[in-house]
Amino acid sequence: MSIAARTPVETEHKSPSPRTPDIGGRPPIRHRTGGGGGGGDNEPDGGRGPQERLYRYRPGMFFFLAADAMFFSALVASFFVLQSSTHIDPRTQQFVNTWHAVPLPRILWWNTLVLMLSSVSMELARRHMFREVDVMDEWLGLGKPAARRAFPWVTLTFLLGVAFLTGQWIAWRELQARHLIFASNQSSHFFYLLTGLHAVHVLMGMVGLLAALIGLYAAARLETRQILVDLSAWYWHAMGIFWIFFFVLLVWFQ
Amino acid sequence: MAYAQGCSQCRDNVNAASPKTQQGYRRAIGVMLVMGCGLFLAGLLVAKGYRKPSSSRQDISIN
Numbered sequence: 001m002s003i004a005a006r007t008p009v010e011t012e013h014k015s016p017s018p019r020t021p022d023i024g025g026r027p028p029i030r031h032r033t034g035g036g037g038g039g040g041d042n043e044p045d046g047g048r049g050p051q052e053r054l055y056r057y058r059p060g061m062f063f064f065l066a067a068d069a070m071f072f073s074a075l076v077a078s079f080f081v082l083q084s085s086t087h088i089d090p091r092t093q094q095f096v097n098t099w100h101a102v103p104l105p106r107i108l109w110w111n112t113l114v115l116m117l118s119s120v121s122m123e124l125a126r127r128h129m130f131r132e133v134d135v136m137d138e139w140l141g142l143g144k145p146a147a148r149r150a151f152p153w154v155t156l157t158f159l160l161g162v163a164f165l166t167g168q169w170i171a172w173r174e175l176q177a178r179h180l181i182f183a184s185n186q187s188s189h190f191f192y193l194l195t196g197l198h199a200v201h202v203l204m205g206m207v208g209l210l211a212a213l214i215g216l217y218a219a220a221r222l223e224t225r226q227i228l229v230d231l232s233a234w235y236w237h238a239m240g241i242f243w244i245f246f247f248v249l250l251v252w253f254q
Numbered sequence: 255m256a257y258a259q260g261c262s263q264c265r266d267n268v269n270a271a272s273p274k275t276q277q278g279y280r281r282a283i284g285v286m287l288v289m290g291c292g293l294f295l296a297g298l299l300v301a302k303g304y305r306k307p308s309s310s311r312q313d314i315s316i317n
Contacts, residue, residue, distance in 0.1 A: 055304065059300055059301075059304060062296075062297070062300050063297070066293045066296070066297065069289060069293060070289060070290065070293065073285050073286055073289035073290075074286065076282075076285050077281075077282035077283070077285045077286050078282070080278045080279075080281040080282040080285065081275075081278045081279060081282045082278075083278060084274045084275050084277055084278025084279075084281075085271075085275050085278065086271070086272045086274060086275055095272040095274070097274065
């Protein structure tokens, strides 16, 4: 019985691909759906179930962050070129380098720690949004346990983001007190450029966190809430990685 | 003569620069190269992970 039932299925596997068109460009009869929404004919090809939208949004975020990473790496490349650029002193006829390393304010170390902690709290929030038991409860309409658990961690991340930006502001003020402003020399120019652009990106991330916080309560669909927290988390982690990259550059490669 | 016309000026500039500047160019090219290649590879991995399953829904109709 089972052998007899299996044989026709094997024959089906040897048949042409489902995408091979039949007469009139239509798919073969056995691959046509009956319409009316039954038989999965409303699902896109290769559907991934309830997280379909999430899996569509994530690559979008990846390519956005990849473009951002290339932008920052171009800045770092110009940092290396200008750092080592020289001109000939007409008096001595020798190469002279006018790059003066910026003395980094001590608070930058604390800022780095704060940003790392915020990354940890954001990851905890993201994991709470995908905790199977809570997700199932939300899906069944039994409250919003996942959102309720994630909310404090997203809030903490937001507050740590505020602390990081405040720390950066204090660092800039400290340098200004030492008369190191944007136009002082090439190294200070790069310091303000890198830290300033990174701060703008962190600010954008905080707008994303705010949207996630609002979405945790206001968004009707579980998947929308997951997407908001998940994408904010990936963005936030990327900002953390970028900052470590810049910090290492400023501390050890000036 | 026509070979590398566009680059000859850059090459002369870099050759005339001090060894330290040349080292800076090498570092800068390294940063761009590593980041570009890294992102390209990461993109390939992402694309591979998101590839449509070819046989997710097989027809098992029995005649």
